[in-house]
Amino acid sequence: MKPPANITFEAVTKVFATGARVQTCFADLSLTCEAGAITTIVGASGCGKTTFLNLAAGLIAPDAGTVRFSGTPITGPHPERGVIFQNYALFPWLTVAENVGFGLRIGGKKTQERAASVERLLNLVGLEHVANALPKELSGGMKQRCALARALATAPRALLMDEPFGALDAITRARLQEELLRILDQQPTTILFITHDIDEAVFLSNRVLVMRPYPEQIVMDVEVPYDRNRTSDIRTDREFARIKKELWQAL
Amino acid sequence: MQEDSIESAIVNVPPQPRITQTKEGAVTVATPNDQHQLSHQKGSRLRATKAAVILTGSILVGLAIWQVASQLVGSTLMSSPSQVVRWASSYGLSNIMANAEASWRRVLVGFLAGSAAAIPTGLLMGWYRPIRTAFDPWIQFFRNVPALALIPLMILLLGIGETPKYVVIAIAAFLPTTVAVLQGVMDVDRNLINAAKVLGAKQRQIFRLVVIPSASPVILVGSRLALGSCWGTVVAAELISSKSGLGYMSSEGQLYFNVPEIYLSIILIGVSGLLMDRAMYLLQQHLTKWQERR
Ligand SMILES: Nc1ncnc2c1ncn2[C@@H]1O[C@H](COP(=O)(O)OP(=O)(O)O)[C@@H](O)[C@H]1O
Numbered sequence: 001m002k003p004p005a006n007i008t009f010e011a012v013t014k015v016f017a018t019g020a021r022v023q024t025c026f027a028d029l030s031l032t033c034e035a036g037a038i039t040t041i042v043g044a045s046g047c048g049k050t051t052f053l054n055l056a057a058g059l060i061a062p063d064a065g066t067v068r069f070s071g072t073p074i075t076g077p078h079p080e081r082g083v084i085f086q087n088y089a090l091f092p093w094l095t096v097a098e099n100v101g102f103g104l105r106i107g108g109k110k111t112q113e114r115a116a117s118v119e120r121l122l123n124l125v126g127l128e129h130v131a132n133a134l135p136k137e138l139s140g141g142m143k144q145r146c147a148l149a150r151a152l153a154t155a156p157r158a159l160l161m162d163e164p165f166g167a168l169d170a171i172t173r174a175r176l177q178e179e180l181l182r183i184l185d186q187q188p189t190t191i192l193f194i195t196h197d198i199d200e201a202v203f204l205s206n207r208v209l210v211m212r213p214y215p216e217q218i219v220m221d222v223e224v225p226y227d228r229n230r231t232s233d234i235r236t237d238r239e240f241a242r243i244k245k246e247l248w249q250a251l
Numbered sequence: 252m253q254e255d256s257i258e259s260a261i262v263n264v265p266p267q268p269r270i271t272q273t274k275e276g277a278v279t280v281a282t283p284n285d286q287h288q289l290s291h292q293k294g295s296r297l298r299a300t301k302a303a304v305i306l307t308g309s310i311l312v313g314l315a316i317w318q319v320a321s322q323l324v325g326s327t328l329m330s331s332p333s334q335v336v337r338w339a340s341s342y343g344l345s346n347i348m349a350n351a352e353a354s355w356r357r358v359l360v361g362f363l364a365g366s367a368a369a370i371p372t373g374l375l376m377g378w379y380r381p382i383r384t385a386f387d388p389w390i391q392f393f394r395n396v397p398a399l400a401l402i403p404l405m406i407l408l409l410g411i412g413e414t415p416k417y418v419v420i421a422i423a424a425f426l427p428t429t430v431a432v433l434q435g436v437m438d439v440d441r442n443l444i445n446a447a448k449v450l451g452a453k454q455r456q457i458f459r460l461v462v463i464p465s466a467s468p469v470i471l472v473g474s475r476l477a478l479g480s481c482w483g484t485v486v487a488a489e490l491i492s493s494k495s496g497l498g499y500m501s502s503e504g505q506l507y508f509n510v511p512e513i514y515l516s517i518i519l520i521g522v523s524g525l526l527m528d529r530a531m532y533l534l535q536q537h538l539t540k541w542q543e544r545r
């Protein structure tokens with residue numbers, strides 16, 4: 001397995017032209033997501049979080065500047081950069097196991113060759129008992145686990161997560177956050193995490209960035225001191241509360 | 252997984268025996284799970300039986316009204332069900348089947364040919380904008396010309412054999428199917444395409460593994476409409492020019508003033524159309540099981 005790699009934004013500019021109106025999303029934005037770390041961007045909706053993630057995914061191209069992965073300019077999507085979408089984006093006609101195996105199938109692996117990897121991933125995310133279920137039969141939390149397993153199947157060196165737990169209830173969300181940290185222990189990757197939930201941002205991240213709409217862009221950059229073996233206990237910490245307060249003020 | 256252990260814990264609460272009295276007065280003892288399933292099964296079976304009884308009753312009452320009405324009217328133009336049955340048995344099952352077979356064959360050949368042409372056309376139109384722009388005016392134009400209107404021209408062009416019928420029916424299938432395939436492709440969720448892209452899928456793979464399955468429910472709805480349109484077209488084509496088929500039976504009945512034959516052909520046309528539509532519906536349900544239904 002290839003080691004995690006960093007994502008670098010170098011003087012990136014992105015504008016959207018809708019009809020006669022030209023709207024700047026970012027101008028001259030530079031930023032590095034460190035290899036193997038969890039970097040989280042928090043911000044109100046419409047401030048450009050998804051656009052930022054889509055640039056890193058290679059789903060859209062910058063108008064100026066370069067986005068690099070492991071030093072190489074990104075020219076399009078690649079399975080070494082997995083993406084988790086907010087609305088899960090599971091293929092509804094495929095079973096859970098088939099969804100998880102999709103990336104391997106694209107990569108040319110035959111059904112038998114895929115079986116062992118798929119089984120390992122289903123166990124990792126705890127979906128082995130619904131391997132043959134269709135997405136419509138799953139709860140929101142299970143759908144997002146399935147999406148996570150699907151993204152991990154191609155052994156990505158980075159995982160880009162766009163408000164992945166945004167549609168879940170608070171209890172499920174808290175569980176999945178802990179679960180995500182445990183899973184990343186087993187399969188380390190660079191994480192770019194997007195959320196509008198400050199608690200989630202502080203709990204998961206090594207570093208939290210606060211984004212505001214252009215021209216403000218990144219208004220705060222905070223290191224979170226906890227190590228990767230953190231548990232929900234830290235949520236009641238003084239330090240945890242202090243960081244949250246600081247972030248709230250920046251938002 | 253913690254969340255799921257909670258979820259399954261909810262499902263697997265130690266079953267509490269529960270004593271209940273059903274509407275019919277029977278007292279049952281069942282665990283909540285069992286009871287739920289049992290009453291559900293019993294309920295749906297009961298409903299199915301009820302529906303079958305009502306359906307049979309409805310058909311019998313309808314036939315009875317028809318019989319009485321035709322006797323009251325006493326007109327030669329209103330055959331009674333018994334007259335139709337009597338005429339059918341004198342005409343012979345093999346003759347009836349030969350006509351039915353002719354119509355079914357024309358519909359199936361035309362429908363399959365039309366669909367086979369429509370699916371690639373619609374897919375290409377949906378996927379490539381220039382192709383869509385070029386084809387769209389023609390599809391829109393011919394969609395507004397009923398295939399029936401082409402029958403006289405096709406007979407002149409292709410003679411009076413089977414070919415013009417196949418062609419007209421194929422056209423009747425082609426247009427609604429093309430429009431449905433096009434719609435299906437254009438409506439594919441961008442998120443699913445992006446999900447495939449980030450997993451490394453190239454254009455061809457996206458097309459085969461995402462676009463086609465995603466569009467299939469809309470395509471199947473279009474096929475069902477197309478089959479209905481084919482059936483209407485074949486009957487009309489047989490009325491105009493044919494020496495066989497269910498439509499021909501009707502025009503033969505008119506020609507020789509054989510009223511029961513007209514009634515029989517109407518019944519067979521209705522039943523055939525209904526069977527085709529049901530078959531298509533079942534296929535559609537089977538192939539789109541994965542869809543979320545309200
Ligand atoms: N494809 C697009 N065309 C035009 N405007 C867009 C497009 N995508 C995003 N935008 C605009 O860019 C801004 C940032 O959008 P987005 O990145 O989706 O924000 P967020 O994910 O933070 O809610 C919004 O004002 C949005 O209207």
Ligand SMILES: [Mg+2]
Nearest residue numbers: 049050051162
């Ligand atoms: Mg967004």
